[in-house]
Amino acid sequence: MKKGKILVIGSSNTDMTVLTQRHPKPGETVLGGQFRMGAGGKGANQAVAAKRLGGDVAFVCKVGNDLFGDNAIHHYEEEGLDTSGILRSDAPSGVALITVDERGENAIVVASGANAEITAADIESIRSRIEEASILLLQLEIPVAAVQRAAEIAHGAGAYVILNPAPAQELPEALLRHISLIIPNHSEMYLLTGHDPIDDTSTDAALQTLHAKGIKDIILTLGSRGCVVDQPEQGTRVTIPAREVRAIDTTAAGDTFCGALCVALSEGKSLEEAARFATLASSLTVQRLGAQASIPFREEVEQLEPRPTT
Ligand code: ATP
Ligand code: RIB
Numbered sequence: 001m002k003k004g005k006i007l008v009i010g011s012s013n014t015d016m017t018v019l020t021q022r023h024p025k026p027g028e029t030v031l032g033g034q035f036r037m038g039a040g041g042k043g044a045n046q047a048v049a050a051k052r053l054g055g056d057v058a059f060v061c062k063v064g065n066d067l068f069g070d071n072a073i074h075h076y077e078e079e080g081l082d083t084s085g086i087l088r089s090d091a092p093s094g095v096a097l098i099t100v101d102e103r104g105e106n107a108i109v110v111a112s113g114a115n116a117e118i119t120a121a122d123i124e125s126i127r128s129r130i131e132e133a134s135i136l137l138l139q140l141e142i143p144v145a146a147v148q149r150a151a152e153i154a155h156g157a158g159a160y161v162i163l164n165p166a167p168a169q170e171l172p173e174a175l176l177r178h179i180s181l182i183i184p185n186h187s188e189m190y191l192l193t194g195h196d197p198i199d200d201t202s203t204d205a206a207l208q209t210l211h212a213k214g215i216k217d218i219i220l221t222l223g224s225r226g227c228v229v230d231q232p233e234q235g236t237r238v239t240i241p242a243r244e245v246r247a248i249d250t251t252a253a254g255d256t257f258c259g260a261l262c263v264a265l266s267e268g269k270s271l272e273e274a275a276r277f278a279t280l281a282s283s284l285t286v287q288r289l290g291a292q293a294s295i296p297f298r299e300e301v302e303q304l305e306p307r308p309t310t
Contacts, residue, residue, distance in 0.1 A: 005056050006262045007133035009123070009150050010043015011115040011141030012061040012076075013094035014068045015291050017251070020099050023107045032099065039075050040096050040291035041115070042139040042166060045252045048079050049259025050137070053281060054298045055266055058082035058133070060126055062142075064114045068093035085126050089114035094141075104247035104286065110141065110167075118142045120149040131157040135262050139164045144175065151178035160265065164258045165192060173213065181217040181271070182210065183261070185254055189220055203228060207237075219261070219275055221254055229275045238272050243283035243304075252291040257282040260301070280304045 020032035039048070047059035059081045063069030065088055072093060076083045092113040100106045123130070123146050130136065136154035138147050138161070147163070154161050155178035162181045165171060168191040176182075190196045195206035197220060207230050210218055220228045226241040260281035264274035281301045288294035 008047035011041040013041035015040030045255035055263040060085040064093035247286040
């Protein structure tokens with residue numbers, strides 16, 4: 001893989017988060033606790049994670065011509081991201097309504113707004129930026145047509161193309177054939193393969209099903225159960241346990257994992273080494289409230305003692 005530049009193309013949201021003892025059932029109102037507004041969106045979280053953890057990162061998203069959009073761009077500049085490719089729309093900036101229960105589990109509804117306005121033509125207009133990247137990191141909070149175009153261009157230019165297929169949805173073959181590494185969580189893996197990875201047998205079936213769709217490298221993230229790094233061409237499948245920590249809000253755990261992984265890969269680490277670094281980074285995120293508010297910096301990860309591995 002070429003070392004160097006990481007490009008993240010994806011969503012930018014403002015997160016409105018309420019802590020609650022339990023999530024409401026349909027039709028029910030519950031009285032929650034603390035409210036917080038903060039920067040979020042899977043694309044933005046992953047870009048910020050990669051930057052805080054030491055990457056050379058550019059971020060492309062689409063925000064509205066509104067206060068949330070202005071604030072978001074200002075924030076990304078302060079984070080040190082290359083924001084020169086950020087696009088504007090007349091649609092409102094993306095917003096996510098989040099509840100976090102007492103176990104730290106979240107439930108999220110996204111009003112995509114401007115995120116849903118990113119087109120394949122927009123992606124074509126930033127072709128040269130995509131061709132400069134050595135790693136392209138994508139998620140599914142923007143239209144699949146845009147994701148597919150970006151993957152095609154990057155793959156054609158020899159980049160390592162990583163897809164975090166979140167939120168879960170079915171994916172066209174025409175996209176999958178340009179993906180070098182896919183990083184689904186438990187429920188995304190179930191939707192993509194029909195196999196619920198609850199034990200070794202079903203995990204194996206799920207991984208085989210995804211490989212059969214043409215994807216070589218897979219990292220299946222399993223929350224507090226850690227992750228599985230599967231590289232059949234290398235003949236390796238390694239389970240990396242999560243660190244034992246007290247999770248108070250898992251929002252952006254997966255995003256931190258993806259951003260951290262890209263940084264380690266861009267520094268020439270192996271996929272397994274990168275996943276170990278990502279495991280450390282995301283263990284910090286789950287111990288803090290919020291999305292970007294909870295994403296750690298490089299020094300914090302380097303101070304952690306890695307736990308024994310299987
Ligand atoms: P999110 O909650 O952000 O949607 P996700 O569902 O995309 O996350 P997970 O599989 O839940 O992704 O978590 C990604 C990684 O974060 C895990 O592989 C693990 O390393 C770490 N992680 C998640 N939850 C915990 C936890 N409770 N304790 C320690 N580490 C965790
Ligand atoms: O992955 C977490 C993110 O999902 C939140 O920041 C929220 O904006 C939603 O997009």
